[in-house]
Amino acid sequence: MNVIYDGTLEGLFSVFYEIYAQKIKAPLIFKESVYQPALFEKAMHVETNSENAERVVKGIKKKAGKNFYQFFYAAHNDRDNIENDLFAYAKIILDSQQSRSTDYSNPFVLKVSQYGKSVGREKHRMEAFVRFRLTKDGIYFASIEPDFDVVPLIKKHFESRYQDQKWMIYDLKRDYGIYYDLQKTERIQITFNQNKIGILSTSPEIFSEEEMDFQELWANYFKSTNIESRKNMKLHLQHVPKRYWRYLSEKTVKV
Amino acid sequence: MNFDRIKEKLNVLADAAKYDVSCSSSGSKRKNSSDTLGDSSGMGICHTYTEDGRCVSLLKILLTNHCIFDCAYCVTRKSNDIKRVAFKVQEVVDLTMNFYRRNYIEGLFLSSGIFKDPDYTMERLVQVAKKLRLEERFNGYIHLKSIPGASDELMREAGLYADRLSVNIEIPTKEGLKLLAPEKKHSDFIKPMAKVRNEISQYKSEKKIIKSTPKYAPGGQSTQMIVGASGETDHQIIQTADFFYNQFKLKRVYYSGYVPISTDERLPQIGSAVPILRENRLYQADWLMRFYGFQANEIVNTDFPFLETDIDPKLAWALRNMHLFPVDVNTAEKEMLLRIPGVGTKSVFKILNARRFSRLNENHLTRIGIAMNRAQYFIKNVSIGNSFDLSPTNIKHKILVSGTSKYTEQLSPQLSLF
C-alpha cells in the first residue's frame, strides 16, 4: 500500500507509527510532493502527529543505543525515496530483541549507516566551510546551499562556539535559516535579495566596511601558507571538491 | 587596523611559519560559557586546504622572523638575506579574533624566531596567549612553540594559557644537529619538554584532589623532525620518535620532508625533490605504532633500516611474517585483525560487531569496506584460488599490478592511512 506524508521528519515518523498501529502490509512511502498516483492505486495519507513521531523516535533510540545518530543523520538525507530504507531499518531495529544496530552484515543496517555517513560528512563540511561575514548591524552572517538538510544538525556546534556574537546561517536552497541573538537560536525565514546575500557577496549595502579587508587578509594568509614545491592538486580536490569552492573566499578574492 | 601594513607582515610571517607541519587542533577540551568565545572540544576542523593538500585549521604564523641563530635548514636563519618583520602582541590578538569570529580557523599556532634571547621571546608568546584568554575571553585553540632555552617559570606560565606546547627537535640525530645547527644542543630541546611533561602530570594529579585546579596544556606536547636533511635512516627517525613518545608522553610527532631553501653544501640543493613519499611512509609507520599496536622495531630495525617505498609498512611487515597468516576474521583477536593489510581500524570495529550476528563471508567484508585486493591474501576462506602461489614476492607483485592502491597516490599525512 502506498503511504503519503508531508515531507517533514515528523511526518515520516508519524507514518512509521501508523504502519505499526494499522498493521499495514508492504508499505511504500512517498513524499506528497513527489507522489504521482497511478490508476486504481490505493494510497493512504498520514497526518503529521508530533506525539506519535516522538514515540517512534524514542523506541528506535532505545533499541539502537549509541548508533541512533546514524539513523538520525540518515533521516536528514533529504533525497527522494530514502524513506523506505529508513523504514526497513526501523523495522529491523524495533522487531528484534537484541540490539541489531551494529549488524553490518544486514544490508539495511549497512545502508543506513552509509546514508548517515554522507550526511555526517556534509554536516562536517558545513561546520568547516561556513564563512561568516559581519553585517552593518553587527550580525555574523553566512549563507549556504548544502546537499542535505543539515542546518538542524550544525546548530549545536555553532551555538557552543559563538556565544558572544550574533550570528545567522541561512540555507538558500531550502529557504530557511537559524539566528542566534545572544539569548537563543531560532528558526527563521526571510525574504532576501539573493544577489546581495549570496554565498560570497560582500555588498557594501549589507556588510561592514572592514569585511572585505579581512577577507583579503585571509586570502593572503592562504597564499602565503602554501608550499609551492609540494603542490598536489589531486589531493587538494579530494579534500575540497570543486563544488565547495564557492564557499571559500580565499579561492576567489584576488591577492 | 592598518590593513596594508598587517598584510605585509602576515605574508612574511605566514610564509616563514609554513614549514612547521603541525596543524592539529584536536585533543583539547575547553568548554564555552555564556560570555566567552569559542570552544575547542573533540575533533579539530580543517577550514580549508592548501594547494599542497594540507589541512588549514590554525592561523600559523611567527611572531617575528628576526633570529640570532643560524640553523642551516631554516629560512629564518641569521645569515639568510630576507626581509625581517615583527608583529606587535596586540596585532596577533586582533587577527586571531577576527579570523576566529568568521569561522576561518580553530585558533592560533604561534611560533617565533629567537630575538634577543630565549626568555625575551618566550615572554612575548606567552603575552599573546594570556591576552587572548584573559582579555578576549577566547576559548579556541592555542598552540605555542616552546623556545629552546626558555626558563622554567615561563614554560609553566605558557602551559596555563596554551592548549599545546611543542619543541621541534628538527634533526633526529645528534651528529646531524652538530653539523647543521652547531649552536644548539639536544639538551636545549629536552629541557623545556621535560618541564612541560612534569607540569602536566603534576597538574593532573592535583586535579584529582582539587577540582578547581586549572588546566595545564590539555592538548599535550608535540614535536617535529625534518626528514631528508641530514642523511639519517628511517630506523633512526622511528627510534627517535619512539623515544619521545615514551619518555615525554608526546601526543604527536610530525615528520616534515625537507624543502630545499638554501645553497648550503651541508644540505640537499635547491631544486632537489621534497621526499614526500618517504614522509608519507613515516606517517604510516607512526600510525602503526599509535593505533595498530606495532612496536617500533617490528617496523624498522637494523636489518631493515629503511621503509620500503613501493609498499606501505603494514604490508611490508605482513610479507615478512607470512607464517602468521591467513587469519580467520570470524575468530581472530582484535590485535591480529588490525594487522591484516587492507583492514583499517574502522573495519576492525565493524567486523567485531558484525560477526556477533552472522558468520562473515567475502561479500560482507567487501561491503564493510575492506580493501580486498590487498586483504584477500591474508584472510582465510576467500576465493583467491587454490593454485595461487602465496609467496611474499608473488603477493607483492599481484598487489602492485592490481592497480595503484589509493595510498600511493595520496601523499598527505592527514589521511587515514590503511
Ligand code: SF4
Ligand atoms: S633558532 Fe629557530 S628560527 Fe632561528 S634559525 Fe634556528 S630554527 Fe630558525
